[in-house]
Amino acid sequence: xxxxxxxxxxxxxxxxxxxxxxxxxxxxxxxxxxxxxxxxxxxxxxxxxxxxxxxxxxxxxxxxxxxxxxxxxxxxxxxxxxxxxxxxxxxxxxxxxxxxxxxxxxxxxxxxxxxxxxxxxxxxxxxxxxxxxxxxxxxxxxxxxxxxxxxxxxxxxxxxxxxxxxxxxxxxxxxxxxxxxxxxxxxxxxxxxxxxxxxxxxxxxxxxxxxxxxxxxxxxxxxxxxxxxxxxxxxxxxxxxxxxxxxxxxxxxxxxxxxxxxxxxxxxxxxxxxxxxxxxxxxxxxxxxxxxxxxxxxxxxxxxxx
Amino acid sequence: xxxxxxxxxxxxxxxxxxxxxxxxxxxxxxxxxxxxxxxxxxxxxxxxxxxxxxxxxxxxxxxxxxxxxxxxxxxxxxxxxxxxxxxxxxxxxxxxxxxxxxxxxxxxxxxxxxxxxxxxxxxxxxxxxxxxxxxxxxxxxxxxxxxxxxxxxxxxxxxxxxxxxxxxxxxxxxxxxxxxxxxxxxxxxxxxxxxxxxxxxxxxxxxxxxxxxxxxxxxxxxxxxxxxxxxxxxxxxxxxxxxxxxxxxxxxxxxxxxxxxxxxxxxxxxxxxxxx
Numbered sequence: 001x002x003x004x005x006x007x008x009x010x011x012x013x014x015x016x017x018x019x020x021x022x023x024x025x026x027x028x029x030x031x032x033x034x035x036x037x038x039x040x041x042x043x044x045x046x047x048x049x050x051x052x053x054x055x056x057x058x059x060x061x062x063x064x065x066x067x068x069x070x071x072x073x074x075x076x077x078x079x080x081x082x083x084x085x086x087x088x089x090x091x092x093x094x095x096x097x098x099x100x101x102x103x104x105x106x107x108x109x110x111x112x113x114x115x116x117x118x119x120x121x122x123x124x125x126x127x128x129x130x131x132x133x134x135x136x137x138x139x140x141x142x143x144x145x146x147x148x149x150x151x152x153x154x155x156x157x158x159x160x161x162x163x164x165x166x167x168x169x170x171x172x173x174x175x176x177x178x179x180x181x182x183x184x185x186x187x188x189x190x191x192x193x194x195x196x197x198x199x200x201x202x203x204x205x206x207x208x209x210x211x212x213x214x215x216x217x218x219x220x221x222x223x224x225x226x227x228x229x230x231x232x233x234x235x236x237x238x239x240x241x242x243x244x245x246x247x248x249x250x251x252x253x254x255x256x257x258x259x260x261x262x263x264x265x266x267x268x269x270x271x272x273x274x275x276x277x278x279x280x281x282x283x284x285x286x287x288x289x290x291x292x293x294x295x296x297x298x299x300x301x302x303x304x305x306x
Numbered sequence: 307x308x309x310x311x312x313x314x315x316x317x318x319x320x321x322x323x324x325x326x327x328x329x330x331x332x333x334x335x336x337x338x339x340x341x342x343x344x345x346x347x348x349x350x351x352x353x354x355x356x357x358x359x360x361x362x363x364x365x366x367x368x369x370x371x372x373x374x375x376x377x378x379x380x381x382x383x384x385x386x387x388x389x390x391x392x393x394x395x396x397x398x399x400x401x402x403x404x405x406x407x408x409x410x411x412x413x414x415x416x417x418x419x420x421x422x423x424x425x426x427x428x429x430x431x432x433x434x435x436x437x438x439x440x441x442x443x444x445x446x447x448x449x450x451x452x453x454x455x456x457x458x459x460x461x462x463x464x465x466x467x468x469x470x471x472x473x474x475x476x477x478x479x480x481x482x483x484x485x486x487x488x489x490x491x492x493x494x495x496x497x498x499x500x501x502x503x504x505x506x507x508x509x510x511x512x513x514x515x516x517x518x519x520x521x522x523x524x525x526x527x528x529x530x531x532x533x534x535x536x537x538x539x540x541x542x543x544x545x546x547x548x549x550x551x552x553x554x555x556x557x558x559x560x561x562x563x564x565x566x567x568x569x570x571x572x573x574x575x576x577x578x579x580x581x582x
Contacts, residue, residue, distance in 0.1 A: 009371065016539045020489065021407075023484065024406040025405055025406060025407070025409075027406070027485040027486075027496055028402040028405075028406030028408050028473065029402070029408065031396070031398040031399065031401065031402045031489070032402040032403065032414065033397050033533065034395050034398070034399075034455070035395045035396065035399035035416070035418065035419075035455045035460060036399075036414065036522070037418070038395070038452075038454055038455050039457065040417075040454065041423055041436065042433060042436070042451070042452040043421035043424055043429070043457075044342070044417070044421065044451075045432070046429035046432035046433040047421075047424060047428075047429055047432075049432035049435070049436070049531075050428070050429060050432045052432075053382070053431060053432060053435070057558065066506075069403070070327070071428060075554075083476075106326065109319065109322065109323070109326075112315075114319060114320075114323065118324045120326070120327055120368055122531065122564075122568070123326070123327035123330045124326050124327060124330045125330065125564075125572070126330045127330055127333075127577065129334075129534060129557070129560045129561055129564045130333065130334060130557050130560065131513060131514045131556055131557060131560060132516060132532070133512050133531075133532035133535050133536055133556070134337070134475070134553045134556050134557050135333070135406060135516075135538070137539055137549060137550075137553045138333045138336065138337045138550070138553055139533055140539070141336075141337075141340065141546055141549070141550065142333060142336060146349040146351070148336055148353060151352075151353050170536050179327070180333075184330065185575060188572055188575045188576050189575065189576055189578070191576070192576040192577075220384055221371050233366075233486050234578075238421055240425070240427075241425040241426075241427040241428075243427060243516070243517050244516045244532070244536075245516070247536075248536050248539065261427075262425075262427035262517075264429075265427065265430065265431070266430065266495065266517065269430065269434075270434075270520075271564065274433055275435070278431050279431045282427070282428045282431060283431070285427065285428050286428045289425060289428060292426070293420070293422075293423040301549070303463060
């Protein structure tokens, strides 16, 4: 190939330059290849295979048998699955909405001029620094009947709550941790969004006599809209995959009250070895995540020459 | 007028900041202080904010109960390997996707981008079957290779590299530098801030990994710290002092990372939400 290229180059200048371009393209393919291989084998293939397995009955020992859509038909009639889906939706809604409000409020607070700002910000940021499993362990301890959470409630004259032992409260305990951990994370994202708003808009508004609420309503909110959309999508996807905290704290109980979908998928696959059924469940989770992912890709690639 | 309103704000702002700091720090503080309490003072009423008497044994006892040295080394090795892999592969892929023109570039980028938000919780069953086919359960390969590059890193590096002027690369080409050399000696040094942010972000995520090791690891010698901590909790659930001690050890590297690389730590999270 290079020999023919060099003979041509003597005749014409253009094919020679094309050859350089081809060399560069080859280099570009070569350095993209490892990433592409990993992503295709460990992300794309599993995605497709999930559909394939979901049409089978498979326990890892006997060969898989093709059973059409039986896994799906069974699932929509299975009260445990329906309960799990309901728990997941409850968790997502009740943890995400407070996170949106609190993280924006916190970002606005930290966007002001305050003394010892970095000290306060580090303290507020601590939940993100702690690993998920550590969180689960420490909060289990704090939610103990005689633990620190109930003691704090007592300071305010409230009765102790049997956090992890009651099916009424356990999901709330998990949700509170979710809020506690996610809020500083999205606060950082909001803070970046706030700092991108030019200060002169606010100066101009002040000259015109706009008060704080007015500035928030007519400058901050509209200019922060892309960030807000992004935080909403991200937080919902992250909340949909909550796993470590419910598994370690409650194992899904009491009375299935904290058995979120990812936990149920894990248990179906790796405790009961029903691979097909677990794959069918993940197809449902996949559909939910996909709706948000498509939404997010549109956000990400907006205005780009993809 | 602005001054007085700021003064009024201070009466609300600072108590609020102390409250937020209290809520943010409480679990961290409680973990530390209770790792030095004895089982008699653990649930004492009223609460003991400072451990008295101090129990110095929890860390040593917990370390003896399970092979935490091994878990710690495993986690560090896996997290470092994943971080190095992500930095190298994502920067190469990002360089390819931002500075070269070739057939299929847009489609390939979209393919990578589309896996960015695909959580492992969705693909865990088929991913396990694929890794099993490779013969990788209970191996370091099984822990590392599926996560050695992520769509997010590629996206981030591509975005960052687009801001680097093409003229620099062209000039190096005219000087006769090889493509690999241009990448390593000209492009990468300019990417240091992005690499630092991506590195810290990836390390944190890898240190946190739980569901995948839980699926792929059954041998004690391959357990990571999160697995070791949760196992300790299910086997010695009431030894709270020791449990808090191992939790503290598991948190320590993250705290160090945060304090020494705070800028990159926060930047990594801020860019995980950036649109441009």
